[in-house]
Amino acid sequence: MIYADNAATTRMSDAAIHKMLSLMKDNYGNPSSLYGLGQEAKEILEKAREDVAGIIGARPREILFTSGGSEADNQAILSAADLGRKKGKMHIISSAFEHHAVLHTLERLKSEGFEITLLDVHENGIILPEQVEDAIRDDTCLVTIMFANNEIGTIQPIRKIGAVCRQKGVIFHTDAVQAVGHVPINVEDDNIDMLSASAHKFHGPKGVGFLYARKGIRLKNLIEGGAQERGKRAGTENVPGIAAMAVALKEANAGMEEYTSHLTAMRDKIIAELKEIPHSALNGDEVCRLPGNVNFCFEGIEGESLLLLLDDKGIQASSGSACTSGSLDPSHVLLAIGRVHDVAHGSLRLSLGEDITEDDVDYIIRSVKDVVEYLRNFSPVWRDLMQGKGKFIL
Numbered sequence: 424m425i426y427a428d429n430a431a432t433t434r435m436s437d438a439a440i441h442k443m444l445s446l447m448k449d450n451y452g453n454p455s456s457l458y459g460l461g462q463e464a465k466e467i468l469e470k471a472r473e474d475v476a477g478i479i480g481a482r483p484r485e486i487l488f489t490s491g492g493s494e495a496d497n498q499a500i501l502s503a504a505d506l507g508r509k510k511g512k513m514h515i516i517s518s519a520f521e522h523h524a525v526l527h528t529l530e531r532l533k534s535e536g537f538e539i540t541l542l543d544v545h546e547n548g549i550i551l552p553e554q555v556e557d558a559i560r561d562d563t564c565l566v567t568i569m570f571a572n573n574e575i576g577t578i579q580p581i582r583k584i585g586a587v588c589r590q591k592g593v594i595f596h597t598d599a600v601q602a603v604g605h606v607p608i609n610v611e612d613d614n615i616d617m618l619s620a621s622a623h624k625f626h627g628p629k630g631v632g633f634l635y636a637r638k639g640i641r642l643k644n645l646i647e648g649g650a651q652e653r654g655k656r657a658g659t660e661n662v663p664g665i666a667a668m669a670v671a672l673k674e675a676n677a678g679m680e681e682y683t684s685h686l687t688a689m690r691d692k693i694i695a696e697l698k699e700i701p702h703s704a705l706n707g708d709e710v711c712r713l714p715g716n717v718n719f720c721f722e723g724i725e726g727e728s729l730l731l732l733l734d735d736k737g738i739q740a741s742s743g744s745a746c747t748s749g750s751l752d753p754s755h756v757l758l759a760i761g762r763v764h765d766v767a768h769g770s771l772r773l774s775l776g777e778d779i780t781e782d783d784v785d786y787i788i789r790s791v792k793d794v795v796e797y798l799r800n801f802s803p804v805w806r807d808l809m810q811g812k813g814k815f816i817l
C-alpha cells in the first residue's frame with residue numbers, strides 16, 4: 424500500500440508512539456496535583472511547551488495547547504474578534520480558500536455583525552501582500568491567511584503579508600497546520616502574531632495541537648472550568664498527546680532539510696509525468712508549494728472514480744479535502760483558483776510521505792496514467808469532447 428494522503432493525516436512516528444505509550448503507562452499524573460507524580464506530569468507538560476515554542480521562535484508563555492488545528496483556528500479568530508469588538512473594529516480580512524475551521528468561524532462572526540472580506544486567490548493559488556494592503560481599513564481588527572493550502576499546497580508570502588499587517592497595526596493570524604513541521608517557520612522573522620498547528624499533520628497524535636499567540640494578545644476563555652492553560656482552556660491536559668506532539672515536531676524539524684530535498688524531487692517527477700496526460704492541469708503554483716503536494720485536474724473524469732480505482736491498485740489519495748469529499752459540491756479551493764465545476768470534479772491530490780521511494784513514484788505515475796485513460800474510455804462526457812461536441816477547457 425502507498426499512503427499518499429498525508430495532508431489529511433499522517434502516520435505517527437515511532438518515537439511519538441513510544442513517548443505517548445510510556446507516559447500513559449508510567450506517568451498518569453494530573454499536572455495540577457501537588458504530589459510527585461503530578462509535578463512530574465507538570466514538568467513534562469512545560470518541557471513540551473518549551474520545545475514547541477523554541478522550534479517556531481516563540482516564548483513558552485505564548486503557546487496554548489489545544490485539541491488540534493480547528494480549535495486553534497477558532498480560538499485565534501474569536502479572540503481577535505473580541506478585541507476588535509471592544510474597539511469598534513468589526514472588519515476581518517481572509518481568503519476564499521481557507522480551511523473550513525477558518526471560513527465557518529468567520530461565517531459565525533458575520534452573523535454577529537462583523538464584516539468579512541474574503542480576498543480572491545490568484546489562479547496560481549497565491550495571495551499577494553498588496554491585496555492585503557489594499558483591503559486593510561481603519562476598522563480592520565484581524566487578517567487571517569493560511570500559511571500553506573491543504574489542497575493545492577501553495578505557500579503564501581507570509582512574511583510580507585505579516586509585514587503589511589504589522590505596519591498597519593492589525594493582528595495577523597495564520598493557519599499553519601499544513602506548514603508546521605514541513606517548512607521553516609519563525610514567528611519573529613515571519614511577522615506572525617498568531618499561528619495554528621496540529622500534531623497529526625506532522626506525525627504526531629490526533630486530537631492535539633497548539634496556538635501561538637504573541638504576548639499581549641488576550642485570548643478568550645473558550646472552555647470554562649479549571650485554571651489549566653493559564654485559565655484560557657479548562658480541562659485536565661492531554662499530557663501524553665502533548666509530549667508526543669513535541670517529540671514529533673522536534674523530529675520533523677531535525678529532518679526537514681533532508682526530507683524537503685527528497686520530497687521535492689519525488690513531487691516534481693510526478694508533476695512532470697502527469698502533465699503529459701492530455702487535457703490535464705496542475706493546480707497551484709509549480710514552485711511555491713509544499714514539498715510533498717501534487718494536485719491535478721483531469722478533464723472528463725470523476726475524482727471519486729479515480730480514487731476508488733487507485734485504491735484498488737493500493738494507492739490512497741484524495742480528491743479535494745477530506746471535509747468536502749462526501750458532499751457533491753466540488754472543492755471551494757479549486758473553485759477559488761478559477762476551476763469550473765466540471766473540471767474541479769476531476770481532481771486528484773497526492774500528498775507524499777517522507778518515506779516515499781522512487782519505485783513508489785514510478786508506480787503512482789503508471790497507475791494514474793492507466794486509470795485516467797481507462798475512465799475516459801467509459802466517459803460519455805469525454806466521448807462528446809473527442810467528437811467535437813463541446814469544447815475542452817484544459
Ligand SMILES: *Cc1c(COP(=O)(O)O)cnc(C)c1O
Nearest residue numbers: 491492493522524573600601621
Ligand atoms: C487539518 C487542518 C486543519 C484542522 O486541524 P485538526 O487538527 O484536524 O482540527 C485546519 N487547517 C488546515 C489547513 C488543515 O490542513
